[in-house]
Amino acid sequence: MFSRILAAAILILIPSLSTLGNEAESVMGGESGIYQRLPDATIHTTEGAVALSTLYDQSPLILAPVFTRCAGICSPFLATLKGNLSKLNAPADFRVLVFSFDPEDTPEDMREMAQHYELENDSQWIFGTTDQIEALTDALRFQSKWNEATRQFDHEALLAGVNAQGYIVLKLIGMQSSTDLGRLVSEIRGGFQVAFPLPKSDTLFTCFRWDPVTGKARPSLGLLIMAIPTIGAGLMVTGISAAARRRRKRAE
Amino acid sequence: MPTLAFKRITSLWIIVVLVLFLSAISMGILMRFAQGSVSPMDPAKFYVLMTTHGVTMIGAWAAASILACNYLMARYVKVSTGLNLFALIGTGVGVALLWTSTFSGNFHAGWTFLYPLPFKAGGGWQAAAANQFLWGLMLLSIVWLIWCLGMVWQILQKYSLPQAFAWQHLSKKEPAVETPPLILITMVSLVGMIVCFITAIILLAMFFSESGWGLSGKPVLEAKLDPLLMKNLTFFFGHTVANEALYLGLAVVYELLPELGGRPKLHTSWYVSLGWNCAVLFILTAFFHHLYMDFVQPQGFQIVGQVASYLASVPSVVVTLISLAAVLYGRGFRWSLPSLMFLVGAAGWIIGGIGALIDATISNNIILHNTLWVPAHFHTYNLMGNVLFALGFFCWVADDFRGTVDPRKHGLKLVLMIIGGFGFVLMFYLGGAYSVPRRFAFYPAELTHAQLFATMGAWFALVYSLGLLLVVLNVLKKCFLVFLPQRS
Ligand code: HEM
Numbered sequence: 001m002f003s004r005i006l007a008a009a010i011l012i013l014i015p016s017l018s019t020l021g022n023e024a025e026s027v028m029g030g031e032s033g034i035y036q037r038l039p040d041a042t043i044h045t046t047e048g049a050v051a052l053s054t055l056y057d058q059s060p061l062i063l064a065p066v067f068t069r070c071a072g073i074c075s076p077f078l079a080t081l082k083g084n085l086s087k088l089n090a091p092a093d094f095r096v097l098v099f100s101f102d103p104e105d106t107p108e109d110m111r112e113m114a115q116h117y118e119l120e121n122d123s124q125w126i127f128g129t130t131d132q133i134e135a136l137t138d139a140l141r142f143q144s145k146w147n148e149a150t151r152q153f154d155h156e157a158l159l160a161g162v163n164a165q166g167y168i169v170l171k172l173i174g175m176q177s178s179t180d181l182g183r184l185v186s187e188i189r190g191g192f193q194v195a196f197p198l199p200k201s202d203t204l205f206t207c208f209r210w211d212p213v214t215g216k217a218r219p220s221l222g223l224l225i226m227a228i229p230t231i232g233a234g235l236m237v238t239g240i241s242a243a244a245r246r247r248r249k250r251a252e
Numbered sequence: 253m254p255t256l257a258f259k260r261i262t263s264l265w266i267i268v269v270l271v272l273f274l275s276a277i278s279m280g281i282l283m284r285f286a287q288g289s290v291s292p293m294d295p296a297k298f299y300v301l302m303t304t305h306g307v308t309m310i311g312a313w314a315a316a317s318i319l320a321c322n323y324l325m326a327r328y329v330k331v332s333t334g335l336n337l338f339a340l341i342g343t344g345v346g347v348a349l350l351w352t353s354t355f356s357g358n359f360h361a362g363w364t365f366l367y368p369l370p371f372k373a374g375g376g377w378q379a380a381a382a383n384q385f386l387w388g389l390m391l392l393s394i395v396w397l398i399w400c401l402g403m404v405w406q407i408l409q410k411y412s413l414p415q416a417f418a419w420q421h422l423s424k425k426e427p428a429v430e431t432p433p434l435i436l437i438t439m440v441s442l443v444g445m446i447v448c449f450i451t452a453i454i455l456l457a458m459f460f461s462e463s464g465w466g467l468s469g470k471p472v473l474e475a476k477l478d479p480l481l482m483k484n485l486t487f488f489f490g491h492t493v494a495n496e497a498l499y500l501g502l503a504v505v506y507e508l509l510p511e512l513g514g515r516p517k518l519h520t521s522w523y524v525s526l527g528w529n530c531a532v533l534f535i536l537t538a539f540f541h542h543l544y545m546d547f548v549q550p551q552g553f554q555i556v557g558q559v560a561s562y563l564a565s566v567p568s569v570v571v572t573l574i575s576l577a578a579v580l581y582g583r584g585f586r587w588s589l590p591s592l593m594f595l596v597g598a599a600g601w602i603i604g605g606i607g608a609l610i611d612a613t614i615s616n617n618i619i620l621h622n623t624l625w626v627p628a629h630f631h632t633y634n635l636m637g638n639v640l641f642a643l644g645f646f647c648w649v650a651d652d653f654r655g656t657v658d659p660r661k662h663g664l665k666l667v668l669m670i671i672g673g674f675g676f677v678l679m680f681y682l683g684g685a686y687s688v689p690r691r692f693a694f695y696p697a698e699l700t701h702a703q704l705f706a707t708m709g710a711w712f713a714l715v716y717s718l719g720l721l722l723v724v725l726n727v728l729k730k731c732f733l734v735f736l737p738q739r740s
Binding site: 225238241248 | 409412413443451454475476478480481484485550
């Protein structure tokens, strides 16, 4: 009976264990898609079409996916972004590309949006649409879901920093303070950032070794440390049991 | 049967636990009033209280459950007064180290002391205070490891290893040797506790490898630690110790509830044996649910965390509910304060457990993580679960010391504790539902209702404390009487 239940439990656990190693695909939010290259999507503005690669070749970019019908975060998000960017006083050698992820938006809608924030004549800002919404949002790992009841997208407020080579170097999710924005701007301009450090060679017992080239993690010695307490307890209790058995035998 | 010396040491332990409990509750109430802006507090002071409160509560009630099981084990096996005295002295020194590190040294990295926070004081405390805190925990872990190993030794003097785990009940209806539920649940939980304390010792030794063994802060190795490994070890220890303490509390309920109600003893059946063996197995992997937000943790572990959280709770809950229903079914159950506490405690344990499962479900955790939902569920199964199991035992044992029975139900005291306790945790749940973050020393106005919930929570906690105080005074009086010369 016991062995049957145990076998069932193991069967349940094994499929989940087998997903070990696929974690590069599953990392969440701000970390997913980092160091991936953006697809060369075409951006349409009221002034014409331009390839994304042309934009980031000229200067680093901050990408902000929005949609014009948004009754939620998009509006305060853009207003905060505009306010915080002006507070930063950073050299204007980067650009902000506000693109729509809603297929119903047109370049004209995006121009109106720019007007609303008085940004239509600011050369640092580009407002546009793209035919390759899916390719672009997939590369950014941007999370959005259409909600039929509210006729709105449930989506995150994302800012993605893209360096002059077209790689996503940092993502910020949610409304951002000017400090975080400063970090993003500095990162896309090639400045040094304190980031999430990878374990180095002087790190004692890491759980995993992550290879940034393949994006795969291999189990490492630290995992063995996790097993020591259980093995140790097993050995201690068996040792005590053996000693107690000898004692019982002697007493008999 | 327990000797007089054993009763005296148990009584001393109870006094220590209750004094620690009352002090830690006062800290809790002060914190909640501060969060409600009724009596604002310097954030550094708040975190000193939070750290001391957390570590004291977890430690005191883990010790209380070990103690209660050890006292009841004397019915079946030979127990040791010396071992309990050793544990008490070690605990006293450990608590002194912890409290001075927080109150004098200002250490306030939370009871989970997540790496590298103890070393990143930002001027908030000295390296020496951090090391003293870690040494306090190291001492407690070593002493309690010895305590638990000693109790396993006591059990295995009479029962073989498979008998202690009640494996003979899996295949036979009436085996030659019967393992009482108390021995089975104590044994499986002690093994879990042993795993926890070994984990804690490894974890703390790793801390010392970076900070040095002494108070000077000179590193032992020129190496850095892996925060992911340290977090896994921290919760392997922290989550498991809190759960094993609860299981030990349930062992007491299995043993005493039928007896208090005038019912025949509970026996170990195949499903009791199976349920408890499985529970201990699964609880050891459920802690992964504390790392859902750690993006570097592989997805496989996150899934194990969710599956194990479900699997760990089902066997113990189902088996316990069936057993409790069997005891309570029918007329004529004799209710008393301890048995009522056990019943309310079981309800608190299950309600808190449901809260925990909601949070341990990955899709919910994305919303509830680090909100007040977390203290809500663990306060429910601790304050209204494990504490009531142990308090019920304290009430019973205080009479048992003198061989008397208190037939009164003390209804008012319990009603105060129920209203106060569940009201207090409800305010945490509401906070969680409104996404109020945990561990905030004060709540900005943007956090709608947070201050109101905090203030109401504090008042409810005061009501709980009033009922508790009445119970505690009665227990303490009886505990002190054990030290008077006894009639032969
Ligand atoms: C009426 C009694 C109690 C009161 C008033 C109280 C109050 C509090 C408060 C206000 C917090 C901080 C919550 C936050 O994160 O904002 C807290 C945290 C905590 N409490 Fe309690 N509590 C009580 C009982 C208990 C009990 C019985 C236990 C365990 C057996 C316990 C264990 C903890 C732990 C582990 C923490 C977390 C500390 C940390 O985050 O480092 N408490 N409590």
